[in-house]
Amino acid sequence: xxxxxxxxxxxxxxxxxxxxxxxxxxxxxxxxxxxxxxxxxxxxxxxxxxxxxxxxxxxxxxxxxxxxxxxxxxxxxxxxxxxxxxxxxxxxxxxxxxxxxxxxxxxxxxxxxxxxxxxxxxxxxxxxxxxxxxxxxxxxxxxxxxxxxxxxxxxxxxxxxxxxxxxxxxxxxxxxxxxxxxxxxxxxxxxxxxxxxxxxxxxxxxxxxxxxxxxxxxxxxxxxxxxxxxxxxxxxxxxxxxxxxxxxxxxxxxxxxxxxxxxxxxxxxxxxxxxxxxxxxxxxxxxxxxxxxxxxxxxxxxxxxxxxxxxxxxxxxxxxxxxxxxxxxxxxxxxxxxxxxxxxxxxxxxxxxxxxxxxxxxxxxxxxxxxxxxxxxxxxxxxxxxxxxxxxxxxxxxxxxxxxxxxxxxxxxxxxxxxxxxxxxx
Amino acid sequence: xxxxxxxxxxxxxxxxxxxxxxxxxxxxxxxxxxxxxxxxxxxxxxxxxxxxxxxxxxxxxxxxxxxxxxxxxxxxxxxxxxxxxxxxxxxxxxxxxxxxxxxxxxxxxxxxxxxxxxxxxxxxxxxxxxxxxxxxxxxxxxxxxxxxxxxxxxxxxxxxxxxxxxxxxxxxxxxxxxxxxxxxxxxxxxxxxxxxxxxxxxxxxxxxxxxxxxxxxxxxxxxxxxxxxxxxxxxxxxxxxxxxxxxxxxxxxxxxxxxxxxxxxxxxxxxxxxxxxxxxxxxxxxxxxxxxxxxxxxxxxxxxx
Numbered sequence: 001x002x003x004x005x006x007x008x009x010x011x012x013x014x015x016x017x018x019x020x021x022x023x024x025x026x027x028x029x030x031x032x033x034x035x036x037x038x039x040x041x042x043x044x045x046x047x048x049x050x051x052x053x054x055x056x057x058x059x060x061x062x063x064x065x066x067x068x069x070x071x072x073x074x075x076x077x078x079x080x081x082x083x084x085x086x087x088x089x090x091x092x093x094x095x096x097x098x099x100x101x102x103x104x105x106x107x108x109x110x111x112x113x114x115x116x117x118x119x120x121x122x123x124x125x126x127x128x129x130x131x132x133x134x135x136x137x138x139x140x141x142x143x144x145x146x147x148x149x150x151x152x153x154x155x156x157x158x159x160x161x162x163x164x165x166x167x168x169x170x171x172x173x174x175x176x177x178x179x180x181x182x183x184x185x186x187x188x189x190x191x192x193x194x195x196x197x198x199x200x201x202x203x204x205x206x207x208x209x210x211x212x213x214x215x216x217x218x219x220x221x222x223x224x225x226x227x228x229x230x231x232x233x234x235x236x237x238x239x240x241x242x243x244x245x246x247x248x249x250x251x252x253x254x255x256x257x258x259x260x261x262x263x264x265x266x267x268x269x270x271x272x273x274x275x276x277x278x279x280x281x282x283x284x285x286x287x288x289x290x291x292x293x294x295x296x297x298x299x300x301x302x303x304x305x306x307x308x309x310x311x312x313x314x315x316x317x318x319x320x321x322x323x324x325x326x327x328x329x330x331x332x333x334x335x336x337x338x339x340x341x342x343x344x345x346x347x348x349x350x351x352x353x354x355x356x357x358x359x360x361x362x363x364x365x366x367x368x369x370x371x372x373x374x375x376x377x378x379x380x381x382x383x384x385x386x387x388x389x390x391x392x393x394x395x396x397x398x399x400x401x402x403x404x405x406x407x408x409x410x411x412x413x414x415x416x417x418x419x420x421x422x423x424x425x426x
Numbered sequence: 427x428x429x430x431x432x433x434x435x436x437x438x439x440x441x442x443x444x445x446x447x448x449x450x451x452x453x454x455x456x457x458x459x460x461x462x463x464x465x466x467x468x469x470x471x472x473x474x475x476x477x478x479x480x481x482x483x484x485x486x487x488x489x490x491x492x493x494x495x496x497x498x499x500x501x502x503x504x505x506x507x508x509x510x511x512x513x514x515x516x517x518x519x520x521x522x523x524x525x526x527x528x529x530x531x532x533x534x535x536x537x538x539x540x541x542x543x544x545x546x547x548x549x550x551x552x553x554x555x556x557x558x559x560x561x562x563x564x565x566x567x568x569x570x571x572x573x574x575x576x577x578x579x580x581x582x583x584x585x586x587x588x589x590x591x592x593x594x595x596x597x598x599x600x601x602x603x604x605x606x607x608x609x610x611x612x613x614x615x616x617x618x619x620x621x622x623x624x625x626x627x628x629x630x631x632x633x634x635x636x637x638x639x640x641x642x643x644x645x646x647x648x649x650x651x652x653x654x655x656x657x658x659x660x661x662x663x664x665x666x667x668x669x670x671x672x673x674x675x676x677x678x679x680x681x682x683x684x685x686x687x688x689x690x691x692x693x694x695x696x697x698x699x700x701x702x703x704x705x706x707x708x709x710x711x712x713x714x715x716x717x718x719x720x721x722x723x724x725x726x727x728x729x730x731x
Binding site for chain 2: 039040041076078081084085092095105235236240243244245248249251252254255258260261263264265266267270272274275284349355404407408
């Protein structure tokens with residue numbers, strides 16, 4: 001926040017020496033200790049921290065896995081199994097990395113929908129939001145290439161289907177696909193370059209995350225009321241308030257993560273990926289990982305290949321355009337009775353698309369897929385712009401503090417030492 | 427995020443409209459699935475696998491050593507004539523969470539096998555007795571040999587079979603499976619059902635020469651493998667007493683159970699270790715979450731939010 005000036009006081013000689021040369025401790029102190037956050041953040045706002053944790057976990061497990069993995073068409077599958085069987089705690093690392101990818105996506109989808117609900121993309125947070133969309137795209141590229149590395153049947157055929165999408169580009173399509181593959185079919189050269197990129201992209205994600213956090217700290221966090229911090233009592237210092245709340249969010253998320261990791265580690269994968277890649281045997285159905293299913297459903301709903309590819313990428317572009325598609329002056333869905341309902345419909349439609357994406361494209365699934373795809377785009381291109389013009393927002397409180405006190409019953413004096421007898425959590 | 431706030435009837439109407447849209451969509455897809463034309467590809471497997479109870483399912487599950495040893499004997503006597511188990515080494519048979527053979531037993535078991543090694547100093551390949559570090563030798567030197575001996579069909583490697591076969595569960599079962607932890611039973615259930623599912627084809631169903639009808643097969647209605655098990659085909663070592671009711675039955679049903687459990691172990695040898703560590707981690711995390719939760723309450727106690 002602009003009015004947030006540095007309060008860092010170097011206390012020792014060394015700190016003063018460092019501060020005069022590279023004020024990194026000052027930056028960290030101002031960003032993660034004294035940084036003011038709205039006092040009314042709920043647990044949906046802890047997913048940023050959860051995502052940071054997941055990125056860290058993926059990079060650490062991934063680096064160790066890379067020490068044992070062999071990116072070649074003949075060795076990849078066996079080397080993954082050697083990790084599972086013979087490397088000390090290799091099964092733990094590999095399952096952590098594989099289920100971790102799914103958990104990463106669960107967290108990012110909550111994070112994105114939270115942003116859509118509370119209008120986090122609106123002025124002045126457009127760049128913050130766009131950086132988030134870029135991170136999401138990088139994540140999808142990383143996850144897709146990571147899924148190819150075990151070199152199972154789904155790895156191979158998933159890679160074949162997805163890389164083939166580029167052949168839809170007029171004129172140069174098939175040349176691009178050959179260039180991507182490093183040959184005339186998905187093979188060892190493809191696997192090798194996917195491995196190199198899979199190792200590279202997470203560090204690019206980390207870089208964009210730094211920009212994302214930087215942008216966040218320039219414009220400040222949104223909050224459930226959508227009203228900016230106006231006075232000192234609207235905010236609390238990041239540490240200990242956000243630190244401990246984020247910590248709780250992370251630990252609870254880790255419980256969910258641990259459940260999948262230790263009890264159903266293969267639930268989110270496909271059993272065919274335990275069959276070594278075989279270019280001569282196509283699986284009966286080729287399905288991507290669950291987190292791509294809504295986009296896969298959109299891809300298949302358009303009868304033309306090029307149209308499908310455009311629609312699929314368009315679905316992500318819609319997110320990027322949100323700051324300009326939403327015409328409402330009110331940020332938070334809490335005060336937007338109609339948008340709130342359409343938001344939840346949009347959530348259901350996205351889940352519905354995911355289910356359609358997991359089903360064979362036949363009969364009624366095609367019809368439903370097309371209806372849901374059409375609705376997905378109508379939501380962004382028609383409903384969201386119109387709602388801002390038609391909807392009458394509910395009266396909003398004057399400040400965050402007023403909203404909080406209203407929630408806790410009127411008449412409470414502004415709290416220096418308010419004994420809160422209502423619920424404390426949340 | 428509450429829905430109950432009634433902002434006029436328009437929004438309520440919208441909700442109903444969407445609900446109706448969903449209902450129509452789902453109904454039409456269900457209807458289309460129901461009246462498939464006769465020439466459409468039927469959905470395999472024709473019959474869903476039986477659901478058995480396995481010693482290793484659930485959060486506290488572990489392998490039954492005796493069962494795995496019997497399963498290995500079945501693999502050794504029957505399956506290994508055609509199927510390899512490439513990823514399993516003899517030393518793995520000594521895992522205490524698995525078959526639990528002693529180091530001596532593993533050594534003498536490995537020595538029963540002839541392993542090709544080499545080249546030696548003269549450049550020749552030679553055979554030597556197996557060592558615990560060797561992997562179980564495959565029955566055929568290569569895929570072509572395997573196909574040629576099996577009427578063109580390739581007997582799959584069994585190392586990961588129990589994790590590589592997952593008949594579709596469908597809605598809503600796949601949701602419940604997260605909580606019932608069905609995942610680990612899916613493969614063994616499938617293998618058991620397949621091994622016990624060979625039968626005469628129903629009237630009017632033609633089975634190609636060399637194939638065997640089995641409605642539990644995941645890819646078709648018949649497979650190249652003939653029924654591999656028969657009652658009494660494998661002798662189990664029994665306990666010494668004269669009471670026959672204490673003996674392990676030597677039936678196809680029992681064989682299928684035992685070899686399925688053995689294949690689950692082969693596919694996931696660290697299963698028991700994983701669940702054991704999982705329990706520790708879960709207990710730790712839940713206690714830790716409680717402590718962090720109370721700390722959080724303390725920190726926020728004087729800040730209504």
